[in-house]
Amino acid sequence: MISAWRDAIDLDHVAATRAVIVLTPLILLAWISGEGIWLRAALVTVSAFIAMERSGLAPIGTILHGAAIIVCYLALVAAQTTELLFILGCVLFAAASILLTGWDARLRSLGNFTFIPALYLACETKEWEGPGNPLHRGILFLPAIMLAILPVLVMSALEHRKTRPLNVSRLWHFRAVLSWAERKEPSPYFEAMVATALAVGLAAHTVMVWRLDQGQWMIWSAASVITGELASGHLKLRDRMVGALVGVPAGIGAGLILPHGVFAHELAILAAALTLVALRPYVIAFGLRCACVTLALMLAGWSPIMAAERASHVILGGLIGIAVVHCVRVAAVLGRQATSGVEIK
Structure with missing residues (x-):
């Protein structure tokens, strides 16, 4: 194993x-x-x-x-x-x-x-x-x-x-x-740029209306799954959901077991940063990053419920991003069809 x-x-x-x-x-x-x-x-x-x-x-x-x-x-x-x-x-x-x-x-x-x-x-x-x-x-x-x-x-x-x-x-x-x-x-960037703007706007609106703590997780998750291709976007959403659902509970568990201290907190932050640059595949890197960030929050005195918000924000933000991508893709296809129809006439 x-x-x-x-x-x-x-x-x-x-x-x-x-x-x-x-x-x-x-x-x-x-x-x-x-x-x-x-x-x-x-x-x-x-x-x-x-x-x-x-x-x-x-x-x-x-x-x-x-x-x-x-x-x-x-x-x-x-x-x-x-x-x-x-x-x-x-x-x-x-x-x-x-x-x-x-x-x-x-x-x-x-x-x-x-x-x-x-x-x-x-x-x-x-x-x-x-x-x-x-x-x-x-x-x-x-x-x-x-x-x-x-x-x-x-x-x-x-x-x-x-x-x-x-x-x-x-x-x-x-x-x-x-x-x-x-x-x-x-x-090609125009379609992705429009989708990113709409997804981030919707996520930011949700954060502000509901006064969500740590709303940056939701806002960035909405943007991160927009890759320019539907297949890769769905794959990234899946990887982020799996990473959050596995990594966040693991971080909470580690935070309940490990002794709290400045050194452990610094080590968790350093490990989270390193997952951004040196680890593949993405699902494992993101899962470990979620675990390290959650552990750092626990070591900083957060409650398990507050730390678990990372998972819910990541998942909801990713779903917002993918939904917007599909809507923009449909609108783009309909727009091209309408333009083609005008040219044929």
């Missing part, structure tokens, strides 16, 4: 090692200072790392990506005071994350991992303890975000330096935003 599990799991040791390297400074800061602010910022670090790796960001690209995360984060924090503004903000940034693939398909990760940290941190900011309103606390969090990007920027700069052609000056080489020189064919 153990051998079968070992064979099923594909662990990318190189990606895991690199992710640990960029996350280590924040983990050390959290351990030395005892401040949870550094663990919150770890999401920015791993998001910047994934965008650098998968979308091929050069150092300037990493800086611009960090700036985009900050702008989106502050905008969503400020927008939470009004239901309509928050919904529109989520729709705008989710649609923009898909729009990037119209230029090059490799930018999908850049778009996703700009929206994800901005959304998650914005929704969590109102729960943080601290002076002032959420926007004030968000502004005070900005130095942590900037420091969180720094390890990824250093890694990007070191790697970018190695790839400089001999006939290109250092100054010109470091002006690049992307580390790849030629564009690939853009992926």
Whole structure:
């Protein structure tokens, strides 16, 4: 049984090692200072790392990506005071994350991992303890975000330096935003962008109307199952449902058994981050991520019922996303048929 599990799991040791390297400074800061602010910022670090790796960001690209995360984060924090503004903000940034693939398909990760940290941190900011309103606390969090990007920027700069052609000056080489020189064919994006905007808007509306805690899980789940293809979207929904239904109870069980402490909490957060970059297949990675996040919540003092909300939000958000995809696909087919009918006449 153990051998079968070992064979099923594909662990990318190189990606895991690199992710640990960029996350280590924040983990050390959290351990030395005892401040949870550094663990919150770890999401920015791993998001910047994934965008650098998968979308091929050069150092300037990493800086611009960090700036985009900050702008989106502050905008969503400020927008939470009004239901309509928050919904529109989520729709705008989710649609923009898909729009990037119209230029090059490799930018999908850049778009996703700009929206994800901005959304998650914005929704969590109102729960943080601290002076002032959420926007004030968000502004005070900005130095942590900037420091969180720094390890990824250093890694990007070191790697970018190695790839400089001999006939290109250092100054010109470091002006690049992307580390790849030629564009690939853009992926079809309009239908996916419309579906993502509608699904995220509906999920955000549900979160605001029902005043759901940790609503970011539902909002992102609605967007994550929209892959551009129905078959892959259904597969991802299935994987996320299985991962949530298995991982969340496992995390709750571990949280009831394990002794609570700062080290265990930090270890759970680090493990959750590593599942984003180094583990395949997706169903196992997502299941372990759900278990680690739920465990971290339990170690932070959440009740099992509150921690279990992750599973319900993931499933409902995924169902919203798939339902919207089908509706948009039907509308697109009917639109094409109507256009063809007009041309025939």
